[in-house]
Amino acid sequence: MPPARILIVEDDTSDVFLLRRALEAQCCSIQIEVAVDGEKALDFIRAASKYRRVRPDLILLDLHLPKYDGLEVLRAIREEPGFHDDRVVVVTGGASPLEIEEVHSMGAEYRLKPRGLSDFEDLAADLLMICRGLQPTS
Numbered sequence: 001m002p003p004a005r006i007l008i009v010e011d012d013t014s015d016v017f018l019l020r021r022a023l024e025a026q027c028c029s030i031q032i033e034v035a036v037d038g039e040k041a042l043d044f045i046r047a048a049s050k051y052r053r054v055r056p057d058l059i060l061l062d063l064h065l066p067k068y069d070g071l072e073v074l075r076a077i078r079e080e081p082g083f084h085d086d087r088v089v090v091v092t093g094g095a096s097p098l099e100i101e102e103v104h105s106m107g108a109e110y111r112l113k114p115r116g117l118s119d120f121e122d123l124a125a126d127l128l129m130i131c132r133g134l135q136p137t138s
Helices: 012-026 038-050 071-080 097-105 115-131
Strands: 004-009 030-035 059-064 088-092 109-112
Touching: 004 012, 004 038, 004 115, 012 030, 012 115, 030 038, 038 071, 059 071, 059 115, 071 088, 071 097, 088 115, 097 109, 109 115
Parallel strands: 004 030, 004 059, 059 088, 088 109
Antiparallel strands: none
16 A cells, blocks of 8 residues: 655644654554645645646645635645645634634535644544545544
């Protein structure tokens, strides 16, 4: 089985560290790319599209980011040729009902940001299931 490829778009280095650890603990074959803000995420997506690079199996997107927020990044992903159907999971510590509705209307999944180690492990397990085209348990 080829490695799972995940793009993590997150500005909190602690969250990235914990999520990376949780993912690597569950999967020996994984490729993780990290973008620390909305601008770097869009650069990654546009370069992958322009140069026909292998796209991530899943994009984990923080809602509250510097430079471009998660909704702006999600809109741009959906407008980018070849990316409009990519799997995106939006995470945040809190969102308004309107933001959640907008996330769903663009075909992305919404999740609360993990608060503890076991929550990161649960999220990692779900993300790997999504990468493999399976339905997560939560």
